[in-house]
Amino acid sequence: MRQAKWHLVIPHSTSRSPSLGQSPGQPSLGQPSLGPFPLGAHPEAGGVRFAVASSVAEAVDVCLVGSDGSERRVPLGERTFGVWHGVVPGVGPGQRYGYRVHGPWDPDRELRCDPAKLLVDPYARRVRGAVTDLDVAAERGRDSLGAVPLSVVTAHGGPDTGTRPGVPWERTVLYELHVGGFTRTHPDVPPEHRGTYLGLGHPAVLAYLTDLGVTTVELLPVQAFCDEPSLQHRGRHNYWGYSPLALLAVHPGYAAVPGAEVEEFRTMVGALHAAGIEVVLDVVPNHTCEGGVDGPTLAYRGLDAPGYYLRGDLTGCGNTLDAGSPTVVRLVTDALRYWAGELGVDGFRFDLASVLGRPHGGAFDPDAPLLTAIVTDPLLSGCKLIAEPWDATAEGYRVGGFGVQYAEWNGRYRDAVRDFWRGRSGVSELASRLAGSSDLYAASGRRPWASVNFVTAHDGFTLRDLVSYDRKHNDANGEGGTDGTDDNRSWNCGVEGETDDPGIVGLRARQA
Template identity: 70%
Template sequence: MATRPASDTQVLAGRPFPLGAHPEAGGVRFAVTSAVADAVEVCLIADDGSERRIELTERTFGVWHGLVPGVTPGQRYGYRVHGPYDPSRGLRCNPAKLLVDPYAYRVTGRLTNLHAAQGFVGDPARGPASTVDSLGSVPLSVVMSPGGPDTGAKPEVPFEESVIYEVHVKGFTEQHPFIPEALRGTYLGLAHPVSIEHLARLGVTTVELMPVHAFADEPSLIRAGRHNYWGYSPLGYFAPHPRYASEPGREVEEFRTMVAALHAANIEVIVDVVFNHTCEGGPDGPTLSLRGLDAPAYYLHTKRGHMADITGCGNTLDAGSPTVVRLVTDSLRYWTQELGVDGFRFDLASTLGRPRGGMFDRDSTMLTAITTDPVLSGCKLIAEPWDATGEGYRVGDFGAQWAEWNGRYRDTVRDFWRGVTGVRDLAFRLSGSSDLYDHNLRRPWQSVNFVTAHDGFTLRDLVSYNDKHNEDNGEDNRDGTNDNRSWNHGVEGETEDAAVLALRTRQARNLLATLLLSTGTPMLTAGDEMWRTQGGNNNAYCLDDETSWLDWTPSAASEPMLAFTRRLVRIRAESPALRQPEFFEGRTTVTGKPDLVWFRPDGEEFDEADWFDEDRRSLCLWIDGSNSQARNREGALVTDHSWLLVLHAGDEPLDVVLPSREYGETYKPTLDTSTADGTPAHPGVLEPKGRITVEARSLLLLRAPRDIVEGPQTP
């Protein structure tokens, strides 16, 4: 590409902060940080691909900055960094590589030539710097004007009332027949009234978007002619992913429009953020941004200059670096203040509590910076509490302001309904996982409960496959976990056996019902409510096709599952006792009994030996609604009906004796997983100490009606 001289350009000093490219005073002020650079050029890219290089001569606190007159919004640009190239010290400055601005509000283009983007020749640890220019082969930054459509008032749904729905922006609408084709797979597709109607009727309060930061494909996928679908390969932490826009260059505007539409429906928006690694991969990866700017300031390195990897993705951002702390907190503030999001789910969040790659510390610099920030502290903060190492598995160990994906919940519930464990761990998971979270000022809603997520089997596949089937990923089925805790119920994969299909759908209803009726914050995976399958693939990160996209075609199996899920979410929303914000502590209620009681099927309370009976497959949970700790939006305590939840994983029907009159005057079956839509098989009112038959491998919820009042309550 041609390079035009910049000798006629007079650069003004400008200011070092805020970082990024900001239109002002008849031009654009550029500011980028690099403590190791000897010189930095901002490179303006014309429509014909030619380049005008302008040196930023001002340097303040390690920030290179200058105001370039005449530059306007829409200008494509990148940086070239002159400085030391010494891989033994982790230094990889290379002016032949055009770099994306870490603070760019828009990113355009794709990585198309791996050789051109490679910063070295031969051995990445010992070889010389590559002199091949990467312009024309790598993504570019774009100057953007501030502002855009209003994102609306934030719903501010209390955590204990939240039902989270994990969803992929493209996959949700790519095949939706009632959304205009031009909007399918885009931010505006998710904002479409048809999409909003589905979410609202389902009853979810919060969508958790899989990564929407601008991301790039990994080299291995590019070589194989594939693309990263999930998005856990970030390039720009301020830029919405451009390929989710219906019109090129309008991704910021369309993202804000999507947020506004969801907010108008009283639905919150959480985004999945990946601050543990970047798309630049390991030492043999491309030089696209941070590696070429100042690798030691951004990435963990060993004493020999090698990139440290505790993420399993080739590199690890250094959570102890002030440069990284500033990048992360600046990015988070931008997304919540300018783009309107309500919270964040942090991928491999344990890395953020491991400065310099050391031991986990819930009070680390990074985690403390986030939770003490006056803006971020008011957001929903959800940690994925593990990384790729044993030290990083930290379920229950984050600080008081963090909710966590509870992997222990997923494993315990799956194991119980497979019939391979007793009920001791299940009791903890049903009642808010107090063994994990009842410390350090934490609440039960900080356990984000789930049985499926984007990584792993879908709900349908969880009950249809014993083993993963990831051959389509092109890695000989080596990728993806083998610890699925799944059960195919006698046939691997798809079948027309009516008995097998009936048991599978019942087990799926059991899993969903357990999830929505447990204390804590439930998270659903998009498509599970419509019986979506990935054909047994538990790691479809690179399958941007029908495998990953939601199928909106109604079927004899999907329609009842959708109705059942809606029914479940509605029961939870209408029942404060089932979503309490405080742990059960044996508080005395108006009945004179504790707030929570565990019963055997014979109607007697559990004793110590029962908890250690690994052959026990049934459990009855009583929650007294008279002592609910839930509050309404005005802060007043509210009472609820009392509830009896019966879980039976045995393979024969079970007769259950109901509690005595002191627990309830009558008992009304409310939900029954033995029927397709959850309508109770035995709907009549039952008397205390009466008997009811619970079908094999099923769950039954009964309500003990009582007068409902709001306001101050006393036992």
């Protein structure tokens, strides 16, 4: 029998500068680890095990960033199944880090490895900082340390998230809300907790939700997000959160205490559960904050662009994650398991979910690898799973087209109610929608509660807008009215916008 031995493999790359950023006496290679999984940064006895996927890299450094901004680069010496990994001794939770990837630069083949770029770990469970210089983050060869966010090593565990309420689907009343906005002006929430996870878990807020009959809150994105390039160029910020940076990281901007976002999120979940309220997250596993190919290199593009992205764009956001890539399937399912298992959430609403059913950008398939991986996972299959059944293309409009375990945002219910409300349709279509839309869901074996019925949401007009405007007036955001749909099916009741006419004001109040 041959004796097994550990081997440290030193990758060769002419683009590498092995000594750059290393301190005298420090190891030049991450020490051996037991294997490549799980991915991410995991504290172990005496150090941290780092693992990051890249099928195109020739070498990968994990870069440890000190409180003074100094950097120590430690090459990861092992590569297994396309994952670069190793243990770095002497570091622990709270350590800031990133990756530098050495490899080919060939945009014609979608290869954009640039060791000058410090990359966020896609599996980071905390991130810190923001993009402070878009040009530095985007231009090849310019060192981005100090201009981009950093990953933070994070220990597992934290406050108890409580017992899942387990509300049956047929009794579910969803309330979509924005963590940062929902309590921002609430008079009963302490000022330091307004607009935070702790604010959402405040007793006065819980009492309000339960008095309304809400069984389940659906939180707009709380995965760490970043301002996309188009907003940064105009000096604006992303309020809604549909611009993800790291799918496992809790967004730090909603923490009352900087750096305590994981603990505060778990505390919020525990408080909601204690009140009998489920927590569903609006997740965005269809694109990232890196924008188009001329955008910043913050993580995915620099690690393995062909392994993460399609060549085309199905989202209208500049890039699209490839739901047919094993790297993406693994990242998304690992992230969902972390939120459901470690952080205690009860379900997920998938933004532009049709993208998840279009592997490699092809035709929609309800049995696509990513959609199937989610519903066959032992943990995730027990969660509430809600699809937004469209993307930014005609092929992606799939209301009624998802598999049996997915509920769906029923856009046809929304449209039918709005049309009937303004006298543009008869009762037949409305009756079908109010009766459970069996024409959409029964053939696949789904029950009426597979239809998530809504009239307004974060997209498009608010309820007040529906009775105040015939057309959109998105003037304040600097996009010249090009954003959002023009199909709002609204009626201004006789005057476009604000008015002091008592007849119109009264009519609007009766309508909405």
